[in-house]
Amino acid sequence: MLTLPTRLWWRQSPRNDASTIMGMQTSAAVALGLVIWAVSVVLGFAAGGVLNPLLYVGAMLVLLVAAGVLLGAPRDPVAMWATLFIVFAPPLAITIAIPGLAHRPGLAYGTLTGMSIIVTAFLAVRGRTVAAWLGYGLGLAVALLADAFAGPQPALIGAQAPNLAVLLMATIFAAIVRPRARQIYALRGETERETALRSAEEATLAVRDQQLSRLDDGARPLLDRIAAGGRLDRSELQRCRLVEAQLRDRIRAPGFDSPGVANAAWRARARGVRVLLLDDFDVAVGMPDSVALRAVVDRVVAVLADAEDGDEVTARLLPRGRSRLATVSVARNDGVVRLEFDASGRETSIETQS
Structure with missing residues (x-):
C-alpha cells in the first residue's frame, strides 16, 4: 500500500x-x-x-x-x-x-x-x-x-x-x-x-529501602517501648495511632505517598483532624502525569494545613479513565467543601454543601 x-x-x-x-x-x-x-x-x-x-x-x-x-x-x-x-x-x-x-x-x-x-x-x-x-x-x-x-x-x-x-x-x-x-x-x-528493567528494579529496591527506613524510624521506638512492658502514656498512645495511620496511608494511597503529604497528614491528625487518603488509580499499571499529580499533592497539603480539630478531610485519586483525576473534600460543622481536579491537575470545581 x-x-x-x-x-x-x-x-x-x-x-x-x-x-x-x-x-x-x-x-x-x-x-x-x-x-x-x-x-x-x-x-x-x-x-x-x-x-x-x-x-x-x-x-x-x-x-x-x-x-x-x-x-x-x-x-x-x-x-x-x-x-x-x-x-x-x-x-x-x-x-x-x-x-x-x-x-x-x-x-x-x-x-x-x-x-x-x-x-x-x-x-x-x-x-x-x-x-x-x-x-x-x-x-x-x-x-x-x-x-x-x-x-x-x-x-x-x-x-x-x-x-x-x-x-x-x-x-x-x-x-x-x-x-x-x-x-x-x-x-x-x-x-x-535489560537496562530499563534493571533501572526499574533498582528504583523499586530504593523505594523499598526508603519505606523500610521510614517504618523503622517511626515504628521501632514504639515497638521497643511496648516490648519493654509497662503502660503507655497518652502521648505514646497518640503516637502509636499516628504511626498506624501513616502506615495505612502508604498501603491505601501510594499515589499520595510523599514526605509533604505524610507530614501534613501527621500534623493534621495530631490536631484532631480525621484524614482519609485513597488511591484508586492503580499505580501498579502506571502513575498519573507527574505535573498533574504534583498539583493535586500540593493542594492536598494546603487543605490539610488549613484543617482544624473536628474536620474530616478525604483525598482520593480516581480510577484510570475518568474525566477527573482526583477529588478532595473537607467536611466540617458548617457544610462540605468538595474540590475536583481534571487530568492536567487543574482545579475544575468547588462545591459547597450545607
Whole structure:
C-alpha cells in the first residue's frame, strides 16, 4: 500500500538499519551528497559537449532530489513512495539530458550516469535491491532507445557499462551488511530493555529501602517501648495511632505517598483532624502525569494545613479513565467543601454543601 509520510523527513525517528551504520542519517552525509552533486555538475560543464545547460542542470536536479529523498525517507526498507520516485529518477534524468548533450560530450554523460548509479546503489543498501536493479535497467533501456532512434550514443552506452559493477557490489554489500545491522540493533534493543528493567528494579529496591527506613524510624521506638512492658502514656498512645495511620496511608494511597503529604497528614491528625487518603488509580499499571499529580499533592497539603480539630478531610485519586483525576473534600460543622481536579491537575470545581 502506497502511503505518504505524516511528518517531515528531518523529524523522523532515527532508522535502525544499515544506512545508520553508514552514516546516511547525519548532516555530514547530506553535505557530502551536495558536494558530490556540485562537483559532478562542474565536471560535466568543464568536459564540454553540453549544448543546453538548462536541460543538463535540470536532469542533475532530478537526481539531487532523488538523493535527498533517499537520505530522508522513512522506514526500512525505504518507504514505497520514495522507492517509486528513486526508481524513475535515473531514466527521467537521462531522458531530459539527451537533447541537451552532444553525442560525444566527454564526461557529461559519465557524471550524469554516475549520479544515477549512486542513487540506485544506495537504494539497494536501504533494502530495495530489486527496485535498484529496475532503476538501473530503465536507465539502460532509455540509453539503448536513444542510441537506436536518436542516432549513435557511444558516450551514453559506454558510461552505463561500469555502473553494472557498482550496482553489483552494492547488492552484495547490502546482502551482507543488512542482516548484521538487524542483529546489531536487535542486540541494542535487548540491552536497552535489560537496562530499563534493571533501572526499574533498582528504583523499586530504593523505594523499598526508603519505606523500610521510614517504618523503622517511626515504628521501632514504639515497638521497643511496648516490648519493654509497662503502660503507655497518652502521648505514646497518640503516637502509636499516628504511626498506624501513616502506615495505612502508604498501603491505601501510594499515589499520595510523599514526605509533604505524610507530614501534613501527621500534623493534621495530631490536631484532631480525621484524614482519609485513597488511591484508586492503580499505580501498579502506571502513575498519573507527574505535573498533574504534583498539583493535586500540593493542594492536598494546603487543605490539610488549613484543617482544624473536628474536620474530616478525604483525598482520593480516581480510577484510570475518568474525566477527573482526583477529588478532595473537607467536611466540617458548617457544610462540605468538595474540590475536583481534571487530568492536567487543574482545579475544575468547588462545591459547597450545607
